[in-house]
Amino acid sequence: MANSAQDDLFGYTEAYYATRSLLAAWRIGLLDAAQHDQVDIGDWAAAQDFDPDLLRALADYLVLRDLLERDGDAYRLSERARAMYPYFGYLPSHVGAYEPIFNALEDVLARRRTYGGDLDRSHQEVASGMSAMEEHLLGQLTRITDDIRFHGVVDLGCGSARLLSKLLAREPGLRGVGIDHEEVACAEARRTLEREGLSDRATILRGDATRLHELPAGTFDGIDLAIAMFVMHEVNYGRTRDEVVRCLRDIAEMLGPDGRLLMVEVSRVPADGPRRGLRFIPEYQLTHEFSHQRLIGRDDWESMLAEAGMKVLRTEPAGICEAFCFVASVA
Ligand SMILES: C[S@@+](CC[C@H](N)C(=O)[O-])C[C@H]1O[C@@H](n2cnc3c(N)ncnc32)[C@H](O)[C@@H]1O
Numbered sequence: 001m002a003n004s005a006q007d008d009l010f011g012y013t014e015a016y017y018a019t020r021s022l023l024a025a026w027r028i029g030l031l032d033a034a035q036h037d038q039v040d041i042g043d044w045a046a047a048q049d050f051d052p053d054l055l056r057a058l059a060d061y062l063v064l065r066d067l068l069e070r071d072g073d074a075y076r077l078s079e080r081a082r083a084m085y086p087y088f089g090y091l092p093s094h095v096g097a098y099e100p101i102f103n104a105l106e107d108v109l110a111r112r113r114t115y116g117g118d119l120d121r122s123h124q125e126v127a128s129g130m131s132a133m134e135e136h137l138l139g140q141l142t143r144i145t146d147d148i149r150f151h152g153v154v155d156l157g158c159g160s161a162r163l164l165s166k167l168l169a170r171e172p173g174l175r176g177v178g179i180d181h182e183e184v185a186c187a188e189a190r191r192t193l194e195r196e197g198l199s200d201r202a203t204i205l206r207g208d209a210t211r212l213h214e215l216p217a218g219t220f221d222g223i224d225l226a227i228a229m230f231v232m233h234e235v236n237y238g239r240t241r242d243e244v245v246r247c248l249r250d251i252a253e254m255l256g257p258d259g260r261l262l263m264v265e266v267s268r269v270p271a272d273g274p275r276r277g278l279r280f281i282p283e284y285q286l287t288h289e290f291s292h293q294r295l296i297g298r299d300d301w302e303s304m305l306a307e308a309g310m311k312v313l314r315t316e317p318a319g320i321c322e323a324f325c326f327v328a329s330v331a
Helices: 004-028 030-036 041-050 054-066 079-087 090-102 105-108 123-131 132-146 162-167 183-195 241-255 280-288 298-307
Strands: 068-071 074-077 152-156 177-178 202-207 225-227 260-266 310-316 323-330
Touching: 004 054, 030 074, 030 079, 041 054, 041 323, 054 068, 054 074, 074 079, 074 132, 079 132, 090 105, 090 123, 090 280, 123 132, 123 183, 132 152, 132 162, 132 225, 132 260, 132 310, 132 323, 152 162, 152 280, 162 183, 162 225, 177 183, 183 202, 225 241, 241 260, 260 298, 260 310, 298 310
Parallel strands: 152 177, 152 225, 177 202, 225 260
Antiparallel strands: 068 074, 260 323, 310 323
16 A cells, blocks of 8 residues: 655655765766766776675666666666756765764764864865856856956855856956865865966965955955855854944955945745745755854845945846845945
């Protein structure tokens, strides 16, 4: 007899094991290899020094879940998984990066372990996951910025600096600065600039985007565009509303009267929001609550920007579930 409550629960266990298996397959490079070619699992295991039987068990599980296809000992992504490929970066950035916290959830709840104390998210997986989704995330944002004219751009909380390099690639005379307080993000950003041949036009600084005045003198000379992509909700944690407005005001002052701000954020789910069918945001919100980040609503950001002396010129969807992008001027 059908048992829909049991099936409902099995949906969660399936999602858990499928996600965890996909994440491992992404980390070890199997998803990448199986996208381009058929992977002979025995050979592949030998080349990577993995246990062939366990690797085959993982691959067979992914076959059962229609994520891989099997022909003898050769595996490749199923059609369904190939369609998902541009979004696989969510696995490290949305799940893997927060694993250290969620693997210790009971200890975290009991305050035996604390975020920022003996626990951290994986900054490497945040940066590499976002990089892997470059096409998906940046297509829309590049279009949104098409008509913004600028001479110099600062990327606040630059992560891997993908948007910064896209913007700089537009014209040879453009200059840029990327700021991030995590060394792994700075290293990834420098690699991006190097790869794109832009190292001579941009500097990556390890520093605090909320303390712009502490950065070396002249850092912001000629800067008239600031981008703050998925970073202000990090700044918003542990600060009062007035303190966040102060940070925004510092950005406005740094930019000057002709400056523009491009800010990308994800709105919090309202307390009376839908209980079913909402993809991504509830989990995004959950991981953020446990890692010193605080999502708020679009209207809250808009009113804080106004208080900081900025005016939202337009708001657009940012190409990732419920994320929005403000283009603001210094009013
Ligand atoms: C979710 S990542 C987004 C990275 C990048 N903007 C992107 O969209 O790919 C947020 C980044 O902001 C950085 N960050 C957070 N607070 C910061 C602060 N106060 N100063 C500098 N960097 C900060 C983090 O280290 C992280 O690299």
